[in-house]
Amino acid sequence: MSEFRITGRAKLAGVIGHPVTHSLSPVLHNYWLARHGIDGAYVPLSVAPDAFVTAVKGLQVSGFRGANVTIPHKEAAFAIADEVDPMARIAGSVNTLVFREDGVIHGSSTDGFGYVANLESDGIDVAALASRGPALLLGAGGAARSIATSLLEKGFQVVFSNRTAGRAERLAMELDAAWRRYFPKGDAPRLSAIAWDMWEERLGDVALLVNTTSLGMQGGPAPDWTPKLGTASSHLVVSDIVYVPQETPFLKAAGEQGLTTSGGLGMLLHQARPGFRAWFGAETEVDEATVAYISAVLSNR
Ligand SMILES: NC(=O)c1ccc[n+]([C@@H]2O[C@H](COP(=O)([O-])OP(=O)(O)OC[C@H]3O[C@@H](n4cnc5c(N)ncnc54)[C@H](OP(=O)(O)O)[C@@H]3O)[C@@H](O)[C@H]2O)c1
Structure with missing residues (x-):
């Protein structure tokens, strides 16, 4: 595995939830960042429902590239997005926000993608x-x-x-x-x-x-x-x-x-891929090493 690398130009993203302590996303994204040798970080962000909009705007002006959004913010994420993918619009839920350089917030829902990608990889x-x-x-x-x-x-x-x-x-x-x-x-x-x-x-x-x-x-x-x-x-x-x-x-x-x-673990791993690509600019794989790493994290919880 490559070295963990972070400089003043690091690409930043995170997961917004309330609570957020249960989320495996920081472990997964930081594992992939280190493996790809990418200058970046992905952090857990505990944000109460009434502070969601302030937090998103704050992340945007702080140079974050976007965030995952989990319970209880998925509907608020849908509302704050300027553009929403067709499937997220139909589902009425957004779990991935990408802050574009032109200021537009793009929203998508990657759970269904992750589910289908996992079936295919099986x-x-x-x-x-x-x-x-x-x-x-x-x-x-x-x-x-x-x-x-x-x-x-x-x-x-x-x-x-x-x-x-x-x-x-x-x-x-x-x-x-x-x-x-x-x-x-x-x-x-x-x-x-x-x-x-x-x-x-x-x-x-x-x-x-x-x-x-x-x-x-x-x-x-x-x-x-x-x-x-x-x-x-x-x-x-x-x-x-x-x-x-x-x-x-x-x-x-x-x-x-x-x-x-x-099984369900692959859905969790595959749903993270579109966000990783958008924020950090690299394709990731849900390979044996990723599954083994996350399985070990889960069994130590
Ligand atoms: N693998 C992944 O990536 C992934 C992603 C998301 C969620 N999940 C898992 O999926 C599950 C559901 O998540 P969610 O976000 O959809 O939760 P949710 O919105 O709270 O829905 C829970 C569902 O479970 C049903 N349920 C709960 N207890 C039940 C019981 N005793 N008997 C029968 N049905 C029961 C509920 O039925 P009622 O409507 O009758 O209450 C409802 O349909 C969780 O276990 C979660 O960890 C996995």
């Missing part, structure tokens, strides 16, 4: 998968919103199933309306919602099953969560965005059933 042909059947997303929170938008872009039909049914129905309607507003002449996406106690029966024709809830997460509401996948076709791809543990009981059981699986 050897899954996402376009072919979309032609085989719908994606069934368990959950209807912030992560489901970003992932669904990227899956729609890849041509999937998306079905939501959430414990709180109304939230899944509202999300399907909102994304449908946002997509039609943005692409009035294009094909309308196909979005729907089914009851939480019905999704296991629906698996027969599903191509991709994604857990976007916190079920299965260490320290979460149900760490042992292992739903039955008995009605799944043998071609079903099962993915889980929970990354602590890296192999959730749900993924382990799916793998033992002979299904293709994909």
Whole structure:
């Protein structure tokens, strides 16, 4: 690994959250900066909600190149951006701000990109998968919103199933309306919602099953969560965005059933790549060394 390097001309970026102590982004970006020998730094920025706008303007005038934005600021980041990428506009959420030299703040949402990039790096042909059947997303929170938008872009039909049914129905309607507003002449996406106690029966024709809830997460509401996948076709791809543990009981059981699986850590790593490229000017790879480094950090927490 190259030396850590920082001079008076260092390229600067950070992650704005409240709290921000849990974020792995500083560890990841500084690891990549050192590996590439880039003169730069990426710092955690704890900012209360009522100080968000002041903080962003302060970073901009201090020469920062931009920032990641995490809970609870993703909607405020959407509002402060002068320009927003189409997929972030549809998702209604921004997690990456780039401060351009002309003063424009550009906003994008990279979670969905990270999710799809991770499937692809696990050897899954996402376009072919979309032609085989719908994606069934368990959950209807912030992560489901970003992932669904990227899956729609890849041509999937998306079905939501959430414990709180109304939230899944509202999300399907909102994304449908946002997509039609943005692409009035294009094909309308196909979005729907089914009851939480019905999704296991629906698996027969599903191509991709994604857990976007916190079920299965260490320290979460149900760490042992292992739903039955008995009605799944043998071609079903099962993915889980929970990354602590890296192999959730749900993924382990799916793998033992002979299904293709994909874990959550890669999404976290891939979603950081577009920001790194924009702020620090280099392409990064989510390679074995990166995964090993971040896995070691996670296991020491
Ligand atoms: N790998 C990554 O890069 C990545 C990125 C983002 C998030 N994540 C992980 O994804 C998970 C969700 O994040 P989020 O930001 O979408 O959170 P969120 O907006 O708070 O949504 C949480 C979702 O989990 C569901 N849920 C929570 N407890 C449940 C339970 N006991 N039974 C059934 N459903 C339950 C909620 O259902 P209700 O609507 O019924 O409450 C909701 O759909 C977290 O574990 C987070 O760590 C991973």
